Amino acid sequence: MQVEGTILRGRAFDPVEGRIVVEDGEIAAVEESDVESDAIVCPAFVNAHTHIGDSIAKEAGAGLSLDELVAPPDGLKHRLLRAASDAEKVAAMRRSLRFMERSGTAATVEFREGGVDGVRAVRAALDGLDVAAVVLGRETVAAMHEADGFGASGARDADFTDERAATREAGKPFGIHAGERDPTDLDPALDLDPTFLVHVVHPEPHHLDRIEHAGVPVVVCPRSNLVTGVGTPPVADLLDRTTVALGTDNVMLNSPSMFREMAFAAKVGTVDARDVLRMATVNGAELVGLDCGLIEPGRPAKLLVLDGDSDNLAGARDPVRAVVRRAGVDDVDRVVL
Template identity: 70%
Template sequence: MELTGTILQGPDLEPLEGRVVVGEDGRIEAIEETVVDSEDIILPAFVNAHTHVGDSIAKEAGGGLSLEELVAPPDGLKHRLLRAASHEELVDAVRTSLEYMERGGTVACFDFREGGVGGVEVLRAAAEGQAIDAYAFARESLEAMEAGDGFGASGANDDTFDREREATRAASKPFAIHAGEGDPSDLDPALDLEPEFLIHVVHPEPDHLERIEEQAVPVVLCPRSNLVTGVGFPPVEDLLERTTLALGTDNVMLNSPSMFREMEFLAKLSDVPAREILKMATVNGADLLGLEYGALEVGRVGRVLVLDGDSPNLSGVRDPVRAVVRRAGVDDVERVVFAE
């Protein structure tokens, strides 16, 4: 397979006019600079590093409710709606969100799974037959973690999670945890657990920033969700100076699982360079789990997003990286390559 256009290649997404060759084994065989007759923009496909796709049964429910009223276990609105839905209803709703993500260039999502083992089974059933890699960060029990791909903790103020952390280490699976979303009180105990990554970190204090840097703990930001729930906006520049950042769209109840929207939102509400934001949405997310795809480099699996650079929206852009982050959308997607 040969793709031609402006290639955003390597870990730093450097633009290069030329061609990408993906072999029959699904790996990138060549990235070559050459003059081509194509306006396409070729980039790594998106990795949505934090979702709650179970919320797909409750899109735009709960307007005006607080964060606790919306999502706090066990009786927040989302949890009541999840308990009331049948297995089939949940699978159908989750499947629609996964399909939407695929169409928008997302090839993997890291989903915090409510519902124990049953919740993991919902995600597995919804993802069956689809190309997207839907990773289940199970919650609520060790059995769910063993059935899933890791453990996703609600927050260190809810429990100690020592047992779950040790279990993930024994199972060689990742442990991630919400932290610093509403206030800073759960950041130190979350960092004590030495997680593979933190979610949100809206309210870090200087000592938390130092610990994040010292421990080299990556952080997944969900800025649209944070503003919708009224918890504030993360200190993106401070975090970026200290650690690796990735992007997630969080609860489908609150936001569409669109990485285009997440990038544009962050770009227009911060001074973070477009290249850094695009890295958060692509290569950094893939690196959180050591995935074989991510940066467009020879030898890596070719999961590639191709945008129509001659679309009415993108025709004439002068800066392809900035255009992808601030302007592009699902309608500009020409092709998503899901190499295995």
């Protein structure tokens, strides 16, 4: 198979005209050549933080605070999840996963509520789809063993020392929410030596120093933070200190569209488009050990092909900025996973 167009190649996303040669699901070559195609070809996205169980309650809880919405064990989302049947949750998650696949997401890093049963439910929702998920179980060590790792709610909610030790022994990733409401839970979260932090809206200078010194990556979800009224993360400051990835967070609050998340991060965070595209692709992949997010020979062929001659994208002078700040689901020509 060959994919032609303007290819955003490598970690710098250098735009080159040519073709990608795919053999046995792998990028065999990236060839520069004159081609008759208006397509823009970029790596498929990695959504580095989701809660897709919330798909049963999209746009519920308007006007509620962050704690009222999502704090365990009795935030609105947790009550709604308990009230829903397994079949309802699987069907709703599957619809969100189908949307993610259709809109160019190759993989998601899913914080999965519901213990072992929750992990099994999302596996059922993924069955037959091409989008992949790194599932981080929550609430119990058993859920971590059933899943690909552990996703902690936050150090203010519980002492996760035992869960962290078990996850380390299992050789699996440990992610934790931190610094979302205020800075008070950042030090306890960092004390756990996590694989990565999520949110980090309110870091103080010494938190940034600790993050940099320990080399802890951060996943930011700026649309979610704005909706819940906690502010927006200092993306540029975080990028100066560590690897930053991008996630869409709760489906209850926002669609799992990486196009919308990228545009918001670039415009509100005043971040360079190439940095944002790395946040939405290779940075999220490397966070959890996935081999995707870049167009290079030897990589799996996880590609997003955009119609560069769509009414929205025609005339774009900078293809990277066009992908990050302007493109949307309607511009997707095809997704190669």
